[in-house]
Amino acid sequence: MSAAAVPGGRPGRLLQRLERGLDWPGGAALNPLRHLGALGFLFFWLLAASGIYLYAVLDTSASGAYPSIDRLSREQWYLGGVLRSVHRYAADAFILVTLAHLLREWMLGRYRLFRRYSWLTGVPLLAFAFACGIGGFWLNWDQLGQFSAQATAEWLDGLPFFASPLTRNFLNAATVSDRLFSLFVFIHLGLPLLLLFGLWFHIQRISLAEVLPPRALAWGGGLTLLALALLQPVLSQPAVDLALAPTVLAIDWIVLFVHPLMYATSAAVVWSLLSGALLLLTLLPFLSRRQRAPVAVVEPDYCNGCRRCLADCPYAAISMVPHPQRSARELAVVHPHLCAACGICAGSCPSSTPFRSMAELVTGIDLPQSPIGALRQRLRSGLAALQVPRKLVVFGCDHGADVRAVQGPDVVTHSLVCAGALPPSFVEYALRDGAAGVLVTGCRPGACEFRLGQQWTVERLDGAREPHLRDSVPPERVASVWAGAGEEGALVQALDQLRQRVARLEPPSLQT
Numbered sequence: 416m417s418a419a420a421v422p423g424g425r426p427g428r429l430l431q432r433l434e435r436g437l438d439w440p441g442g443a444a445l446n447p448l449r450h451l452g453a454l455g456f457l458f459f460w461l462l463a464a465s466g467i468y469l470y471a472v473l474d475t476s477a478s479g480a481y482p483s484i485d486r487l488s489r490e491q492w493y494l495g496g497v498l499r500s501v502h503r504y505a506a507d508a509f510i511l512v513t514l515a516h517l518l519r520e521w522m523l524g525r526y527r528l529f530r531r532y533s534w535l536t537g538v539p540l541l542a543f544a545f546a547c548g549i550g551g552f553w554l555n556w557d558q559l560g561q562f563s564a565q566a567t568a569e570w571l572d573g574l575p576f577f578a579s580p581l582t583r584n585f586l587n588a589a590t591v592s593d594r595l596f597s598l599f600v601f602i603h604l605g606l607p608l609l610l611l612f613g614l615w616f617h618i619q620r621i622s623l624a625e626v627l628p629p630r631a632l633a634w635g636g637g638l639t640l641l642a643l644a645l646l647q648p649v650l651s652q653p654a655v656d657l658a659l660a661p662t663v664l665a666i667d668w669i670v671l672f673v674h675p676l677m678y679a680t681s682a683a684v685v686w687s688l689l690s691g692a693l694l695l696l697t698l699l700p701f702l703s704r705r706q707r708a709p710v711a712v713v714e715p716d717y718c719n720g721c722r723r724c725l726a727d728c729p730y731a732a733i734s735m736v737p738h739p740q741r742s743a744r745e746l747a748v749v750h751p752h753l754c755a756a757c758g759i760c761a762g763s764c765p766s767s768t769p770f771r772s773m774a775e776l777v778t779g780i781d782l783p784q785s786p787i788g789a790l791r792q793r794l795r796s797g798l799a800a801l802q803v804p805r806k807l808v809v810f811g812c813d814h815g816a817d818v819r820a821v822q823g824p825d826v827v828t829h830s831l832v833c834a835g836a837l838p839p840s841f842v843e844y845a846l847r848d849g850a851a852g853v854l855v856t857g858c859r860p861g862a863c864e865f866r867l868g869q870q871w872t873v874e875r876l877d878g879a880r881e882p883h884l885r886d887s888v889p890p891e892r893v894a895s896v897w898a899g900a901g902e903e904g905a906l907v908q909a910l911d912q913l914r915q916r917v918a919r920l921e922p923p924s925l926q927t
């Protein structure tokens with residue numbers, strides 16, 4: 416990929432602009448758009464916690480359900496009533512962030528190749544989320560619940576599967592039996608359990624998946640629901656009267672929009688829209704013609720089984736097996752269909768240090784299209800070609816600000832697949848090989864194309880993660896800037912600052 420290409424094309428660029436705007440108030444780490452999956456989990460946990468209390472007080476009989484829930488809102492507003500409202504608003508929020516998460520992943524083109532699994536396991540979650548939400552309205556058994564249950568029955572009757580119409584279950588009070596109500600309870604408890612299982616499945620191929628947003632964002636989400644619950648408490652609508660079709664209802668448009676859509680069109684139209692949308696989402700990953708980049712390759716002779724690549728791989732693409740040649744040692748193995756070809760593992764491997772004396776640097780795990788040995792070679796020749804006393808090296812990434820923007824007579828630039836593919840020892844090596852200063856750059860925090868590369872790079876440079884930049888490296892000669900594609904101005908500025916700083920220092924002497 417060329418430097419600074421934005422995955423997802425024009426929609427991806429549009430989204431990046433929007434996300435940068437939202438980075439402004441609290442920084443990228445607190446931008447909700449960068450944590451939509453984690454916010455989905457937060458709202459799921461809030462639904463589960465509030466739902467447990469509601470279930471404990473719900474009378475699960477057809478005649479008892481309405482009064483038991485209504486009482487909760489009126490007589491115990493301060494606990495049960497608030498929890499009921501939080502439950503409803505958390506359901507709306509869950510659906511909204513799930514849709515936004517899907518849209519974001521689509522806009523960034525994150526549905527193909529190694530992300531196919533995450534995408535395909537996400538699609539059914541969407542259907543489950545709506546089914547769970549719709550089923551929840553039935554349990555109140557007020558007129559909105561009646562409307563939703565009858566509309567769902569009519570909609571299902573549009574399929575040629577049922578011997579007798581489901582709508583018959585709602586003819587009169589006698590047909591709405593406790594058995595039917597048990598089915599409602601079963602649906603509203605069973606589907607969330609399936610959803611939870613689906614969520615677990617969804618993040619199986621993601622290492623260290625973010626299943627809770629940063630604390631400030633979690634508090635913000637929780638307190639917003641609480642404020643809504645207090646300002647606009649959810650109350651039951653009039654009790655069910657099967658002799659009457661409800662005429663005026665305050666509908667929850669986020670969860671129940673499908674019912675008015677059906678009445679405005681027909682059951683067949685809604686079935687066609689739903690199956691068409693699900694089919695399209697399912698086929699999307701297979702329609703892409705983009706070729707898979709060559710995946711990481713392990714070199715058994717240089718793998719000591721340290722497990723650093725296993726710990727750093729963002730896509731759980733590495734496992735360990737007994738080393739075939741060395742007893743009591745392990746060997747890393749790459750699962751090609753999971754590998755994102757990000758190179759982060761090469762950045763973490765202790766054998767990737769350029770100080771090794773071998774003529775051709777071979778490391779334990781590497782990307783064939785961007786080997787560590789070639790990086791050392793290019794770095795050496797690039798530095799040797801510069802004819803100025805204070806040379807600067809910029810290590811960047813193909814997805815962040817384009818390093819070509821800072822090319823000049825005193826600069827040598829290298830763009831890696833991901834900033835995380837840079838072994839920190841290369842910074843020290845560049846300084847010893849004649850560079851006066853080194854700038855490391857990559858995507859904004861929370862915006863790493865490969866999830867964890869930016870974070871690992873910061874931690875490695877700060878000495879908080881292995882392999883770390885050695886303490887002996889003069890900090891005044893090293894700088895970093897985290898800027899996305901299109902933010903080359905920040906890169907130019909950071910390099911200028913470094914240039915001015917090293918101008919005040921002694922010119923370096925060759926030490927390698």
Ligand code: HEM
Pocket residue numbers: 451452453454455456513516517520525526530533534535536537538540541544614617618621623624625626696864866
């Ligand atoms: C039902 C609610 C959902 C929740 C709670 C959820 C949650 C998550 C989480 C926590 C991650 C990992 C994020 C990270 O740590 O980087 C993730 C990744 C992902 N999700 Fe979802 N997800 C949901 C639905 C969906 C849907 C409907 C789709 C699309 C059809 C989808 C597509 C993806 C993709 C493609 C990734 C991988 C992103 C990457 O590789 O960087 N998810 N999701």
Ligand code: SF4
Pocket residue numbers: 710711727728729730731732733749753754755756757758759760761
């Ligand atoms: S290239 Fe990236 S995804 Fe593939 S094994 Fe290495 S760290 Fe994991």
Ligand code: SF4
Pocket residue numbers: 713717718719720721722723724725746747760763764765766779780
């Ligand atoms: S980081 Fe390198 S040495 Fe360690 S297990 Fe992975 S490939 Fe082997």
